[in-house]
Amino acid sequence: MNLTLVRHTFQRGETRLSSVLLLLLILAISWLLWSGLYKPLVMSLGVLSCLLSIYLAHRMGFFRNNTNLLRLMPRLPGYWLWLLREIIISSLDVTKLILKPSMPISPTVVVLEAEAKTDMGQVILGNSITLSPGTVTLDLYKGKVLIHCLTSESAKELQKGEANRRVAALEPR
Amino acid sequence: MIDFALDILSWILLVLGGGCVLIGGIGGLRLPNFYTRIHAASLTDTMATILIFVGMILQAGLSLAAIKLFAIMLFLLLTGPTATYALANAALLSGLKPDDGCASDAPKANNLPKEGAGE
Numbered sequence: 146m147n148l149t150l151v152r153h154t155f156q157r158g159e160t161r162l163s164s165v166l167l168l169l170l171i172l173a174i175s176w177l178l179w180s181g182l183y184k185p186l187v188m189s190l191g192v193l194s195c196l197l198s199i200y201l202a203h204r205m206g207f208f209r210n211n212t213n214l215l216r217l218m219p220r221l222p223g224y225w226l227w228l229l230r231e232i233i234i235s236s237l238d239v240t241k242l243i244l245k246p247s248m249p250i251s252p253t254v255v256v257l258e259a260e261a262k263t264d265m266g267q268v269i270l271g272n273s274i275t276l277s278p279g280t281v282t283l284d285l286y287k288g289k290v291l292i293h294c295l296t297s298e299s300a301k302e303l304q305k306g307e308a309n310r311r312v313a314a315l316e317p318r
Numbered sequence: 319m320i321d322f323a324l325d326i327l328s329w330i331l332l333v334l335g336g337g338c339v340l341i342g343g344i345g346g347l348r349l350p351n352f353y354t355r356i357h358a359a360s361l362t363d364t365m366a367t368i369l370i371f372v373g374m375i376l377q378a379g380l381s382l383a384a385i386k387l388f389a390i391m392l393f394l395l396l397t398g399p400t401a402t403y404a405l406a407n408a409a410l411l412s413g414l415k416p417d418d419g420c421a422s423d424a425p426k427a428n429n430l431p432k433e434g435a436g437e
Binding site (some may be wrong): 175178179181184210229233236239243244248250252254271272273275276277278280281282283284285291293296314 | 338341344345349353354356357358360361363364365368382385386389395396397398399400402403404407410416417
Protein backbone atom coordinates (compact mmCIF):
# COMPACT_ATOMS: atom_id res chain seq x y z
CA MET A 146 0.00 0.00 0.00
CA ASN A 147 1.21 3.49 -0.78
CA LEU A 148 1.68 5.01 2.65
CA THR A 149 2.67 8.49 1.47
CA LEU A 150 -0.58 8.77 -0.48
CA VAL A 151 -2.67 7.77 2.53
CA ARG A 152 -0.82 10.26 4.71
CA HIS A 153 -1.40 12.98 2.19
CA THR A 154 -5.16 12.51 1.88
CA PHE A 155 -5.68 12.18 5.65
CA GLN A 156 -3.67 15.23 6.63
CA ARG A 157 -5.14 17.96 4.52
CA GLY A 158 -6.48 21.21 5.95
CA GLU A 159 -5.25 23.59 8.62
CA THR A 160 -4.73 22.86 12.30
CA ARG A 161 -7.32 24.90 14.16
CA LEU A 162 -6.27 26.37 17.51
CA SER A 163 -9.84 26.34 18.86
CA SER A 164 -10.13 22.56 18.54
CA VAL A 165 -6.68 22.08 20.14
CA LEU A 166 -7.82 24.12 23.15
CA LEU A 167 -11.14 22.28 23.30
CA LEU A 168 -9.42 18.89 23.41
CA LEU A 169 -6.99 20.19 26.05
CA LEU A 170 -9.93 21.33 28.18
CA ILE A 171 -11.73 17.98 27.85
CA LEU A 172 -8.53 16.08 28.71
CA ALA A 173 -7.80 18.30 31.73
CA ILE A 174 -11.33 17.91 33.11
CA SER A 175 -11.32 14.15 32.68
CA TRP A 176 -7.88 13.91 34.32
CA LEU A 177 -9.07 15.88 37.35
CA LEU A 178 -12.24 13.77 37.54
CA TRP A 179 -10.31 10.52 37.20
CA SER A 180 -7.35 11.01 39.53
CA GLY A 181 -9.02 12.85 42.43
CA LEU A 182 -5.54 13.51 43.85
CA TYR A 183 -4.37 17.11 43.90
CA LYS A 184 -0.67 16.76 44.86
CA PRO A 185 1.92 18.68 42.82
CA LEU A 186 3.59 15.53 41.46
CA VAL A 187 0.34 13.95 40.29
CA MET A 188 -0.87 17.24 38.80
CA SER A 189 2.35 17.72 36.83
CA LEU A 190 2.15 14.16 35.55
CA GLY A 191 -1.41 14.99 34.46
CA VAL A 192 -0.29 18.09 32.58
CA LEU A 193 2.44 16.06 30.89
CA SER A 194 0.08 13.30 29.78
CA CYS A 195 -2.47 15.84 28.48
CA LEU A 196 0.22 17.54 26.41
CA LEU A 197 1.49 14.18 25.14
CA SER A 198 -2.05 13.24 24.07
CA ILE A 199 -2.44 16.57 22.26
CA TYR A 200 0.87 16.01 20.46
CA LEU A 201 -0.13 12.47 19.40
CA ALA A 202 -3.54 13.69 18.22
CA HIS A 203 -1.80 16.43 16.24
CA ARG A 204 0.53 13.88 14.62
CA MET A 205 -2.52 11.81 13.63
CA GLY A 206 -3.99 14.83 11.85
CA PHE A 207 -6.91 14.86 14.28
CA PHE A 208 -7.24 18.66 14.40
CA ARG A 209 -7.36 19.03 10.62
CA ASN A 210 -10.18 16.56 10.23
CA ASN A 211 -12.59 16.92 13.13
CA THR A 212 -14.82 19.68 11.77
CA ASN A 213 -18.04 17.88 12.68
CA LEU A 214 -17.19 15.95 15.86
CA LEU A 215 -19.10 18.24 18.21
CA ARG A 216 -22.12 18.66 15.96
CA LEU A 217 -22.40 14.87 15.82
CA MET A 218 -22.53 14.45 19.61
CA PRO A 219 -26.22 15.29 20.29
CA ARG A 220 -27.41 12.61 17.88
CA LEU A 221 -25.15 9.88 19.31
CA PRO A 222 -27.23 8.69 22.33
CA GLY A 223 -30.23 7.85 20.12
CA TYR A 224 -27.96 5.95 17.77
CA TRP A 225 -26.38 4.09 20.71
CA LEU A 226 -29.80 2.95 21.92
CA TRP A 227 -30.63 1.56 18.47
CA LEU A 228 -27.18 -0.09 18.29
CA LEU A 229 -27.67 -1.64 21.74
CA ARG A 230 -30.93 -3.24 20.57
CA GLU A 231 -29.19 -4.60 17.47
CA ILE A 232 -26.30 -5.94 19.58
CA ILE A 233 -28.67 -7.78 21.92
CA ILE A 234 -30.63 -9.33 19.02
CA SER A 235 -27.54 -10.46 17.13
CA SER A 236 -25.87 -11.72 20.34
CA LEU A 237 -28.82 -14.03 20.94
CA ASP A 238 -28.58 -15.24 17.32
CA VAL A 239 -24.85 -15.98 17.59
CA THR A 240 -25.31 -17.68 20.98
CA LYS A 241 -27.94 -19.99 19.49
CA LEU A 242 -25.69 -20.76 16.51
CA ILE A 243 -22.71 -21.64 18.70
CA LEU A 244 -24.66 -23.82 21.14
CA LYS A 245 -26.61 -25.79 18.52
CA PRO A 246 -24.92 -29.18 18.03
CA SER A 247 -25.24 -28.93 14.23
CA MET A 248 -23.85 -25.35 14.22
CA PRO A 249 -25.68 -24.16 11.07
CA ILE A 250 -23.33 -21.38 9.97
CA SER A 251 -23.07 -20.12 6.39
CA PRO A 252 -20.17 -17.63 6.27
CA THR A 253 -20.71 -14.95 3.63
CA VAL A 254 -18.67 -11.98 2.46
CA VAL A 255 -20.56 -8.91 1.27
CA VAL A 256 -19.54 -5.47 0.05
CA LEU A 257 -21.56 -2.53 1.33
CA GLU A 258 -21.47 0.92 -0.24
CA ALA A 259 -21.29 3.38 2.68
CA GLU A 260 -23.89 6.12 2.44
CA ALA A 261 -21.88 8.22 4.91
CA LYS A 262 -19.56 10.55 3.04
CA THR A 263 -17.14 11.70 5.74
CA ASP A 264 -14.27 9.62 7.10
CA MET A 265 -15.79 9.74 10.56
CA GLY A 266 -19.19 8.48 9.40
CA GLN A 267 -17.56 5.59 7.60
CA VAL A 268 -15.48 4.68 10.64
CA ILE A 269 -18.63 4.73 12.81
CA LEU A 270 -20.35 2.45 10.30
CA GLY A 271 -17.42 0.02 10.16
CA ASN A 272 -17.04 -0.12 13.94
CA SER A 273 -20.79 -0.51 14.52
CA ILE A 274 -20.82 -3.47 12.14
CA THR A 275 -17.89 -5.06 13.96
CA LEU A 276 -19.48 -4.31 17.32
CA SER A 277 -22.62 -6.35 16.61
CA PRO A 278 -21.76 -10.04 16.92
CA GLY A 279 -22.07 -12.06 13.70
CA THR A 280 -20.66 -9.38 11.40
CA VAL A 281 -17.06 -8.17 11.15
CA THR A 282 -15.66 -5.39 8.97
CA LEU A 283 -12.67 -6.74 7.07
CA ASP A 284 -11.77 -3.71 4.98
CA LEU A 285 -12.85 -0.12 4.49
CA TYR A 286 -11.52 1.62 1.41
CA LYS A 287 -12.93 4.60 -0.48
CA GLY A 288 -16.43 4.18 0.93
CA LYS A 289 -16.65 0.46 0.23
CA VAL A 290 -16.99 -1.75 3.32
CA LEU A 291 -16.03 -5.40 3.04
CA ILE A 292 -17.94 -7.41 5.65
CA HIS A 293 -17.68 -11.02 6.81
CA CYS A 294 -21.00 -12.40 8.09
CA LEU A 295 -21.45 -15.58 10.10
CA THR A 296 -24.73 -16.48 8.36
CA SER A 297 -26.28 -15.51 5.03
CA GLU A 298 -29.32 -14.21 6.94
CA SER A 299 -27.25 -11.60 8.76
CA ALA A 300 -25.72 -10.66 5.40
CA LYS A 301 -29.21 -10.08 3.98
CA GLU A 302 -30.12 -8.04 7.04
CA LEU A 303 -27.08 -5.82 6.46
CA GLN A 304 -27.84 -5.35 2.78
CA LYS A 305 -31.25 -3.96 3.66
CA GLY A 306 -29.07 -1.07 4.81
CA GLU A 307 -30.71 0.14 8.00
CA ALA A 308 -27.36 0.60 9.76
CA ASN A 309 -26.07 2.40 6.68
CA ARG A 310 -29.01 4.82 6.66
CA ARG A 311 -28.81 5.54 10.37
CA VAL A 312 -25.08 6.30 10.27
CA ALA A 313 -25.59 8.60 7.27
CA ALA A 314 -28.34 10.39 9.23
CA LEU A 315 -25.81 11.02 12.04
CA GLU A 316 -23.66 13.20 9.82
CA PRO A 317 -24.16 16.95 10.01
CA ARG A 318 -25.42 18.49 6.79
CA MET B 319 -36.01 -3.66 49.61
CA ILE B 320 -34.90 -1.59 46.62
CA ASP B 321 -31.27 -2.46 47.45
CA PHE B 322 -32.14 -6.12 47.43
CA ALA B 323 -33.86 -5.82 44.03
CA LEU B 324 -30.83 -3.98 42.61
CA ASP B 325 -28.53 -6.68 44.00
CA ILE B 326 -30.59 -9.41 42.36
CA LEU B 327 -30.66 -7.53 39.04
CA SER B 328 -26.94 -6.86 39.06
CA TRP B 329 -26.18 -10.49 39.91
CA ILE B 330 -28.36 -11.63 37.02
CA LEU B 331 -26.50 -9.28 34.68
CA LEU B 332 -23.09 -10.39 35.97
CA VAL B 333 -23.97 -14.08 35.60
CA LEU B 334 -25.32 -13.49 32.09
CA GLY B 335 -22.11 -11.62 31.26
CA GLY B 336 -20.03 -14.51 32.55
CA GLY B 337 -22.17 -16.85 30.44
CA CYS B 338 -21.43 -14.74 27.37
CA VAL B 339 -17.68 -15.02 28.01
CA LEU B 340 -18.06 -18.79 28.37
CA ILE B 341 -20.12 -19.11 25.18
CA GLY B 342 -17.62 -16.90 23.35
CA GLY B 343 -14.87 -19.30 24.48
CA ILE B 344 -16.86 -22.35 23.38
CA GLY B 345 -17.50 -20.67 20.02
CA GLY B 346 -13.81 -19.91 19.61
CA LEU B 347 -13.10 -23.61 19.97
CA ARG B 348 -16.03 -24.96 17.91
CA LEU B 349 -16.10 -22.64 14.90
CA PRO B 350 -14.04 -23.91 11.97
CA ASN B 351 -11.73 -21.12 10.80
CA PHE B 352 -10.14 -17.77 11.57
CA TYR B 353 -12.83 -15.45 10.25
CA THR B 354 -15.68 -17.32 11.94
CA ARG B 355 -13.77 -17.47 15.24
CA ILE B 356 -13.58 -13.67 15.26
CA HIS B 357 -17.38 -13.64 15.58
CA ALA B 358 -17.22 -15.67 18.78
CA ALA B 359 -14.60 -13.29 20.13
CA SER B 360 -16.85 -10.36 19.31
CA LEU B 361 -19.60 -11.89 21.45
CA THR B 362 -17.21 -11.74 24.41
CA ASP B 363 -16.03 -8.31 23.34
CA THR B 364 -19.38 -6.55 23.22
CA MET B 365 -22.24 -8.37 24.91
CA ALA B 366 -20.20 -9.61 27.88
CA THR B 367 -18.63 -6.17 28.32
CA ILE B 368 -22.01 -4.46 28.38
CA LEU B 369 -23.62 -6.97 30.76
CA ILE B 370 -20.73 -7.10 33.23
CA PHE B 371 -20.25 -3.34 33.32
CA VAL B 372 -23.95 -2.58 33.74
CA GLY B 373 -23.98 -5.12 36.57
CA MET B 374 -21.00 -3.42 38.21
CA ILE B 375 -22.56 0.03 37.76
CA LEU B 376 -25.66 -1.21 39.60
CA GLN B 377 -23.39 -2.42 42.42
CA ALA B 378 -21.60 0.95 42.54
CA GLY B 379 -24.82 2.92 42.88
CA LEU B 380 -24.94 6.69 42.39
CA SER B 381 -21.28 7.58 42.79
CA LEU B 382 -18.18 8.72 40.94
CA ALA B 383 -17.23 5.06 40.56
CA ALA B 384 -20.36 4.46 38.47
CA ILE B 385 -19.42 7.27 36.07
CA LYS B 386 -15.90 5.90 35.81
CA LEU B 387 -17.21 2.38 35.11
CA PHE B 388 -19.50 3.78 32.42
CA ALA B 389 -16.59 5.61 30.83
CA ILE B 390 -14.43 2.46 30.89
CA MET B 391 -17.28 0.58 29.20
CA LEU B 392 -17.48 3.23 26.48
CA PHE B 393 -13.72 3.13 25.93
CA LEU B 394 -13.78 -0.67 25.65
CA LEU B 395 -16.70 -0.54 23.21
CA LEU B 396 -14.91 2.08 21.10
CA THR B 397 -11.50 0.39 21.04
CA GLY B 398 -12.65 -3.25 20.84
CA PRO B 399 -13.96 -3.07 17.25
CA THR B 400 -10.87 -1.12 16.20
CA ALA B 401 -8.62 -3.91 17.49
CA THR B 402 -10.84 -6.52 15.80
CA TYR B 403 -10.63 -4.54 12.55
CA ALA B 404 -6.82 -4.42 12.82
CA LEU B 405 -6.72 -8.20 13.33
CA ALA B 406 -9.17 -9.03 10.52
CA ASN B 407 -7.61 -6.55 8.11
CA ALA B 408 -4.10 -7.89 8.82
CA ALA B 409 -5.36 -11.40 8.02
CA LEU B 410 -7.01 -10.16 4.83
CA LEU B 411 -3.92 -8.24 3.68
CA SER B 412 -1.62 -11.17 4.39
CA GLY B 413 -3.69 -13.30 2.02
CA LEU B 414 -6.05 -15.39 4.16
CA LYS B 415 -9.12 -15.85 1.95
CA PRO B 416 -12.37 -14.90 3.69
CA ASP B 417 -14.65 -16.78 1.27
CA ASP B 418 -13.70 -20.32 2.28
CA GLY B 419 -17.08 -20.95 3.91
CA CYS B 420 -16.95 -23.59 6.60
CA ALA B 421 -13.61 -25.12 5.59
CA SER B 422 -11.06 -25.46 8.37
CA ASP B 423 -7.88 -23.44 8.02
CA ALA B 424 -5.73 -25.62 10.25
CA PRO B 425 -2.51 -26.57 8.45
CA LYS B 426 -2.56 -30.17 7.28
CA ALA B 427 0.33 -32.45 8.17
CA ASN B 428 1.38 -33.09 4.54
CA ASN B 429 0.47 -29.63 3.26
CA LEU B 430 2.20 -27.08 5.47
CA PRO B 431 1.73 -23.42 4.50
CA LYS B 432 4.23 -22.10 1.96
CA GLU B 433 6.53 -19.24 2.83
CA GLY B 434 4.57 -15.97 2.75
CA ALA B 435 1.30 -17.58 1.65
CA GLY B 436 -0.25 -16.95 5.04
CA GLU B 437 -2.73 -19.80 4.82
